[in-house]
Amino acid sequence: MQIYSSPQECSGCSACKHICPTQAVTMQPDSEGFLYPVTDNTKCINCGACKKVCPVVGSYSGNHVKKAYAVKHKDYDTRITSRSGGAFIAISDYVLKKGGTVYGAGYSDDLKVCHLRTETVEERNRLKGTKYVQSDVADTFSKVKADLKNGMYVLYSGTPCQIAGLMNYLKNTDTEKLITCDIICHGVPSPQIYADYLKYCEKKYGGKVTKFDFRDKAFGWRSQKEAIWVDDKKYNTNEYAYLFGGLDVYRPACYECKFANIDRPADFTLGDFWGIDVLVKGFSDNKGVSLLFLNTDKAESVFDSITNDIDYEPTVIDKVIPFNPNLYKPTAIPKDREKFWKNYHKKGFNYVLKKNYNKVFRKVAVKKLKEKKDNLIKKFK
Ligand SMILES: Cc1cc2nc3c(=O)[nH]c(=O)nc-3n(C[C@H](O)[C@H](O)[C@H](O)COP(=O)(O)OP(=O)(O)OC[C@H]3O[C@@H](n4cnc5c(N)ncnc54)[C@H](O)[C@@H]3O)c2cc1C
Ligand code: SF4
Ligand code: SF4
Incomplete structure (x- = not known):
């Protein structure tokens, strides 16, 4: 077939x-x-x-976003170790307190990104933070089915396509106790490029990579810097962040993503609240704010139970959409994607890494220059 x-x-x-x-x-x-x-x-x-x-060739059932909130977890450490405002932690704590299981993208012992089943706060904390690479869901869908059949509460978090696939797979299962979170998704980079990057860092810094953080919040929420620990010594760079920003390394399906809209496969949608300084003035401290969508009655009911753990402000769905393009369109395929992969196969990883770095560096410099110019014009008007 x-x-x-x-x-x-x-x-x-x-x-x-x-x-x-x-x-x-x-x-x-x-x-x-x-x-x-x-x-x-x-x-x-x-x-x-x-x-x-299949949710791509076939169909998926979408839940139209009902309510939108700006969310910050009240615990500072939780927020600083999460990508956005730590909304995922508040929702997953709710499920863990009910004796349930929490599934999401974490790291295997050799730092591969894959979905894990977790039962305790300590295990769940391995899911914290964004991994800018496609996570291997491995055999987690069947584990979810087994947990539900055993009467457990389950939280499953992933990209919209992963949630849509899971929900289609569970069509004949009782999902009353299943809560799902999807993320606003820009596209997922190749696991092979990520593995090559780890090897490249081991050579560059001369040791074993022991930990990787795709976004180091020590530089602020909007920072594009990753942190890499080699033999437990920390280094900061933006070479991988620039690969993500260069867009060539995404999965082909991402450029035609059918989930880039506000009919969401999950109960909750998690994202970064870009536009916060315009839409909810005074709420952000540059340490991270989640954009949280409630898409179902179940999400509304869970939200009512987690309000003690979070600071939150309601916001207008239509107003947040323009700040987060993947809520209305997929990421466009870069015109040089084919060339990138030809070069990768012919000339190797180090060649494309350097070429991509220069490309994105120029793009960032031009953008910064334009912003400076616009600010100057505004000042003298
Ligand atoms: C590839 C990718 C692209 C993204 N693009 C955008 C975007 O364009 N705009 C935007 O607003 N937000 C985007 N996000 C979402 C955002 O970065 C945060 O993941 C989200 O807001 C959750 O943050 P948090 O603080 O609640 O929890 P965190 O602790 O930061 O996030 C943990 C949760 O994210 C999930 N997760 C992390 N990495 C992956 C992965 N590779 N695959 C599946 N699930 C994963 C985990 O399962 C876990 O549930 C993207 C995330 C990923 C992984
Ligand atoms: S589900 Fe398995 S057996 Fe059925 S058509 Fe697909 S590959 Fe064949
Ligand atoms: S962009 Fe779309 S197809 Fe690609 S991982 Fe995200 S949800 Fe899936």
């Missing part, structure tokens, strides 16, 4: 692998390092379940 006909038609959610009754589908990396389903035709019985469950 051919599940998809072009890479743009597969977001890699792996719902097809999970649903296949004969385990004919495995997820395997392509030449860019993204996982795609591969069918073993000797095992396939042509039941069509894999095609039916």
Whole structure:
């Protein structure tokens, strides 16, 4: 069974692998390092379940955003170690207190980004922070099903395509006790590029990478700097952040993402509250504010139970959308993407890293210069 006909038609959610009754589908990396389903035709019985469950080729059920809030977790340390305002921690604490399980993107022992099942605050803290790389959901969908069948509360957090795939997979399961969070998603970079980058850092700094933080908040919420620990010594750089900003390393499906809108697959949507200084004056301290959407009655009810842990202000959905483009359109494919990958395969990672760095550096410099000029003009008007 051919599940998809072009890479743009597969977001890699792996719902097809999970649903296949004969385990004919495995997820395997392509030449860019993204996982795609591969069918073993000797095992396939042509039941069509894999095609039916796919949220990209098929459909997903979206929940239109009902309410929007600016949110800051009251605990400063929680916020400083989260990407945005730490809304995820408040929601996941609610589920952990009910004896439930929390799933999200974390790190394996060798720093691969993958979805993990967690049961305690300590384990859940491994999910904190944004990882700008596609997370491998591995076998978590079937674990969620098992938890729900055992009567547990479950929180599952991921990209919108992962949540849409999970919900299609769970169509015949009782999901009363399942709470889901999707993120506003700019696109996911290749796991192979991330792995190459870690190797590059090991060579550059001469040691073993022991920890990686995709955004170091020590430089402020808006900073583009990552932190990397080599043999436990910390270094700050923006070479990986510039790969993310260069846009060439995203999964092909991301440039045609069907989830870049306000019909969300999850109960909650989490994002950065860009535009906060205009829309909720005095709320931000540059340490991070979450934009939190409540998309279902379930989300409204959970929100009412977490208000003791957060500072929050309501905001108008239509007003936040223009500040966060992936709420109304996918990221555009860069015109040089094909060239980037040709160079990568022919000349190697170090070559494209340097080339990309110079490209983004120039772009950032031009933007800063323009901002300075605009401010000067405003001053003298
Ligand atoms: C690839 C990517 C692109 C993003 N693009 C935007 C954007 O354009 N605009 C915007 O407003 N926000 C974007 N975000 C979301 C934002 O960066 C924060 O993740 C989100 O606001 C949650 O922040 P928090 O403070 O509540 O919790 P945090 O503790 O910072 O986030 C942890 C949560 O994020 C999830 N998560 C982290 N990395 C991944 C991943 N690779 N795949 C799936 N889930 C992941 C975890 O499962 C966990 O639930 C993006 C996130 C990712 C991963
Ligand atoms: S058609 Fe059915 S058996 Fe074949 S790969 Fe798809 S889900 Fe598996
Ligand atoms: S941009 Fe769309 S397709 Fe890509 S990971 Fe995000 S939700 Fe999935």
